[in-house]
Amino acid sequence: GEDVEQSLFLSVREGDSSVINCTYTDSSSTYLYWYKQEPGAGLQLLTYIFSNMDMKQDQRLTVLLNKKDKHLSLRIADTQTGDSAIYFCAESGGGSQGNLIFGKGTKLSVKP
Amino acid sequence: DTEVTQTPKHLVMGMTNKKSLKCEQHMGHRAMYWYKQKAKKPPELMFVYSYEKLSINESVPSRFSPECPNSSLLNLHLHALQPEDSALYLCASSQNLGQGWEQYFGPGTRLTVT
Numbered sequence: 122g123e124d125v126e127q128s129l130f131l132s133v134r135e136g137d138s139s140v141i142n143c144t145y146t147d148s149s150s151t152y153l154y155w156y157k158q159e160p161g162a163g164l165q166l167l168t169y170i171f172s173n174m175d176m177k178q179d180q181r182l183t184v185l186l187n188k189k190d191k192h193l194s195l196r197i198a199d200t201q202t203g204d205s206a207i208y209f210c211a212e213s214g215g216g217s218q219g220n221l222i223f224g225k226g227t228k229l230s231v232k233p
Numbered sequence: 234d235t236e237v238t239q240t241p242k243h244l245v246m247g248m249t250n251k252k253s254l255k256c257e258q259h260m261g262h263r264a265m266y267w268y269k270q271k272a273k274k275p276p277e278l279m280f281v282y283s284y285e286k287l288s289i290n291e292s293v294p295s296r297f298s299p300e301c302p303n304s305s306l307l308n309l310h311l312h313a314l315q316p317e318d319s320a321l322y323l324c325a326s327s328q329n330l331g332q333g334w335e336q337y338f339g340p341g342t343r344l345t346v347t
Binding site for chain 1: 235237239264266274275276278281283288289323325327329330332333334335336337338339340341343
């Protein structure tokens with residue numbers, strides 16, 4: 122079945138780059154997503170990448186996709202304390218209804 | 234505008250109460266979703282509506298009853314809930330990108346069942 126794996130914690134210093142990694146199993150996923158969730162809030166769609174792309178850059182965010190290894194990463198440049206949150210990787214679930222399969226989430230802590 | 238709104242933000246209800254959660258979007262999305270999220274866990278899909286018809290029910294107990302009155306609104310009716318149903322309930326809506334979906338979430342309703 123479909124499964125998405127992420128490491129649970131990442132701690133970085135303010136100003137450093139953060140790299141959050143994710144592996145997925147469903148090779149038919151056409152889009153892969155990154156969401157951010159701050160405490161007590163809903164999920165914010167950060168970015169997504171189409172499966173025929175290797176990289177997507179959006180301001181401080183860079184997404185890398187290795188489709189052969191089913192590996193996705195999110196790099197945050199110049200990490201700020203406001204980036205502290207849980208980051209979820211997600212792939213499209215089976216079928217055509219747009220439902221998402223989420224990883225367990227990576228808690229990013231940014232130290233001043 | 235990529236806003237999905239949910240009301241109420243917080244809800245406390247007893248096990249014999251009946252209450253409803255409401256969700257609204259005005260982005261013209263034709264797919265809407267309910268997810269349940271327990272603390273320190275990812276969201277879990279409950280229901281999917283596509284063009285106002287229920288298309289996926291992930292074996293959710295009947296004490297949760299979804300309703301989609303029109304393309305902008307999604308409700309979740311709650312009756313005879315259990316304390317273990319306490320969670321953050323997230324609504325989402327999606328835009329079809331052709332080969333995938335762009336899904337936006339609301340801020341959630343924090344439900345506590347006493």
